[in-house]
Amino acid sequence: MKIKSANFVISNTDISKCPKADKAEFAFIGRSNVGKSSLINCLTERKSLAKTSSTPGKTQLINHFEINNNWYLVDLPGYGYAKVSKTSRSKWGKMIEEYLKKRENLLCTFVLVDSRHEPQKVDMEFMNWMGKNGIPFVIIFTKSDKQSHTKLQSNIAKYRKIMRKNWEELPTMIATSSDDGRGREDVLDFIEEVAEG
Ligand code: GTP
Numbered sequence: 001m002k003i004k005s006a007n008f009v010i011s012n013t014d015i016s017k018c019p020k021a022d023k024a025e026f027a028f029i030g031r032s033n034v035g036k037s038s039l040i041n042c043l044t045e046r047k048s049l050a051k052t053s054s055t056p057g058k059t060q061l062i063n064h065f066e067i068n069n070n071w072y073l074v075d076l077p078g079y080g081y082a083k084v085s086k087t088s089r090s091k092w093g094k095m096i097e098e099y100l101k102k103r104e105n106l107l108c109t110f111v112l113v114d115s116r117h118e119p120q121k122v123d124m125e126f127m128n129w130m131g132k133n134g135i136p137f138v139i140i141f142t143k144s145d146k147q148s149h150t151k152l153q154s155n156i157a158k159y160r161k162i163m164r165k166n167w168e169e170l171p172t173m174i175a176t177s178s179d180d181g182r183g184r185e186d187v188l189d190f191i192e193e194v195a196e197g
Pocket residue numbers: 030031032033034035036037038039051052053054055056057058059060076077078079142143144145146176177178179180
């Protein structure tokens with residue numbers, strides 16, 4: 001798919017202030033610093049459409065980007081950042097939970113995990129919560145430029161093994177790198193397929 005236009009629309013903390021739910025929508029979630037904002041920039045080939053930072057906790061709001069005047073990409077704040085206070089963690093939980101459960105045009109959420117690590121408790125808990133609530137998702141293995149192919153495949157295999165215990169059907173899994181662009185076409189093809197439904 002060709003990205004002809006990518007524009008920032010609005011940031012907010014409240015689902016009622018999100019753009020009208022009349023276009024297909026895809027959201028990006030995962031631990032702080034996993035590479036959500038970078039992946040949005042990679043997909044859209046815009047260097048600083050979504051704000052990125054080497055310090056975790058950069059994205060704090062629900063950020064809507066309109067692509068090709070036809071669908072939305074949504075950058076969400078990350079979870080699992082140790083330095084965040086209990087109050088803001090519960091605020092994050094409420095905001096994200098409401099968004100994921102209620103946003104009616106949200107067709108699929110990309111849950112990003114760092115491909116260098118074996119399955120982490122916080123990510124598995126989040127995916128189990130998604131499953132329980134019937135919210136469709138794809139797993140993206142980010143930063144796959146940062147380790148060997150063998151290590152990447154071995155971590156993906158570990159995810160599959162753990163998930164097979166609880167899930168009848170495994171979600172789609174895609175390895176990406178916002179540095180060298182691998183996986184970009186796979187994510188865009190997936191979006192195109194789902195959006196055209
Ligand atoms: P929060 O908004 O804080 O939740 O983080 P985020 O998930 O949006 O992460 P962000 O995109 O800001 O990236 C975090 C750091 O990881 C930045 O320093 C990026 O340059 C780096 N990074 C992101 N993706 C990749 C990747 O695919 N490869 C490499 N090598 N670095 C990456």
